[in-house]
Amino acid sequence: MRFMKPMPLNSISLKILLAYVAGMMLSIMLLVIVAVVLVKSNVLARMDLADAADELVKKIEFNSNGRPTGFDSSLDDRAWLYEGPQRETAYRILDDDGIVVAFSSRGENFWPVDGDLLRLARGSFTFEHEGNIFYGATKPFEHGGRKWYLQFVASARFLDILHKVALPRMVAGILVFGIVLFVAFGLCAYITLRYTLKPLRDVSESAATISPRSIDARLSTEAVPTEIAPLVDSFNRALERLERGYRVQQEFLGNAAHELKTPLALIRAQIELKEGGKNERESLLSDVTYMTRQVQQLLLLAEASEAHNYHFTSVGMQEVAHDAASYLQRMAETADVHLAVRAVGDVKWKADRAACFTLLKNLLENAIQHAPAQSSVSVEILGDTLTVRDRGPGVDAEQLPLLFERFWRAAHRRDHGAGLGLAICQEIALAHGWRLTAEQAEPGLRFRLSGGEEGGSERLA
Structure with a gap:
């Protein structure tokens, strides 16, 4: 099919398509690398815990005195994760004076008595308990005119398991997305380039039809891309100069033929008179001299018009x-x-x-x-x-x-x-x-x- 004919190696369309493909492949590789780095580092863990703390604040229950008592399990089927006898997650709620008013089943002794988590401010913290590393986040919130602080932690091994499960799915999702994007975008780019460059092909075909018989023809710039229009204009100006030179040469040849016609006719007449015995030798020599001078000046003019003769x-x-x-x-x-x-x-x-x-x-x-x-x-x-x-x-x-x-x-x-x-x-x-x-x-x-x-x-x- 003509629509799918192969493109030459020096084709602009092929080079642009290859640039798009290279850029897309590089983007997919960078996405995969960033995902792996985030999963392997604790940056993603801290971000996940901060997001989890923001969601948990919305589910906190309060008693009649306005004090936090825990989470509303009826609003989230994952509340068991924070309340059950789990060893991998824990939470606690503190008032503005740093007094714990509610905590998970891990108890109060689970929490260290010093470190960054005692700083009651929004942010992340890390501590070690029984040989395990825990990542945590502090989320301030207000209720009943008072300020409270939620601290939520999860173990590094727990997060690592979650990420190991999520990473293959994330990479697979990126690859599927990249393949779909590659096919869709590549097809659109090919069609777009083909129809965008169509005016250039039309201009090329028009230029191929120009000959000495149609040297007054000019290339149209109506549908030519803006970046290519100056090139077409320059070509048209070059055609104008060629046309002028061609017309001058044609006029020159016509004038030369006209100028040589008269002395040739005179020489012919002198020769005919010579045969009749009425020849004038001086007139014949004068005509020959005049023709010789004309031919010599024509040659000089031709040489003067060529730059390589200098x-x-x-x-x-x-x-x-x-x-x-x-x-x-x-x-x-x-x-x-x-x-x-x-x-x-x-x-x-x-x-x-x-x-x-x-x-x-x-x-x-x-x-x-x-x-x-x-x-x-x-x-x-x-x-x-x-x-x-x-x-x-x-x-x-x-x-x-x-x-x-x-x-x-x-x-x-x-x-x-x-x-x-x-x-x-x-x-x-x-x-x-x-x-x-x-x-x-x-x-x-x-x-x-x-x-x-x-x-x-x-x-x-």
Whole structure:
């Protein structure tokens, strides 16, 4: 039957049930141990005698003068135990002055003349008579406006016999009670756990059905236990992040296909014109160069998006900036743009050097493409902040958020790039825990790269 199918060893239900079983078995063992200890010690005997004295007070008879005379045997069929010629039990009643006014058949000589029992106060006492130990209890009571004291004793061997008879019955009762409790509680716990954990099984089945075709699905937390709901919420948030990443990748592939479609069509047309004798070699090479650049930037973007491609070391940012400026020097000379690098002190950041070079190269290349002739592009490094500024026309305020989107191009750039350079810079900055922003510089545009502690990277002096 499915209801009784075995649970795996790492099941939460099995572990909870085992904990319940262990707790129940321990409780039963403790009950048995406590019962045995109480029976073997005189604590139980004193408690029993104190309870017996409380009951005996209710059965005391008084004469017309208000003095106690004994027990009313008509009220209890066990009165013979206290009145008959017994050697194992005895009682006596004393007034407030300690004078005995009534006693059992053991007589007055049975009672010792010193010890704790002469202290007329509620409590227990012990004495020895003819080699036997007697346990006793004193119970004060009032009648007729006077205070009286009942003292009742029983021999240790008499109590021992009673307890030996009672102990097996007590242990048997505890065991029967424990077995019944174990079966009833265990069954209830199993059913409760099964239906309590049912929402988790439903959530697991729902999670198993999620695929790229249904990545917008979310797990329901309506019937999930409160302790598990945060885990399900975290899983849903992880699904949201995966969905966004999946959508971005799908959009990226669509844009890449669209961007490569046009140059491929142009190359096809050039080849067809070549066959007709109307080929323009320069246009064909330009299209091939453009495609090569797009493919290269697509590869760089893919690499920048993967954290395992980075190797973090202590990087001198001034040195990297000079290397990037030297690499683009010919491009700057062609555009008649001056490159300047200024750094205060020897600033070192914890970063991937190759990624830093790519980031600065792309920022400088973007600035050169938008800088007017005979202007300058400057790189400033100050502590945990690096800025790249040009003196070009800049962009409108509403276009600033679009600068880092993939395949977006400004209208006044010199070349026909793929629009991926700044997107690559943003991916590199995010991978390092930095913050890359763009702001209007009046004139021109300033890119600000914030590293250090606020940006999430580690600044090394």
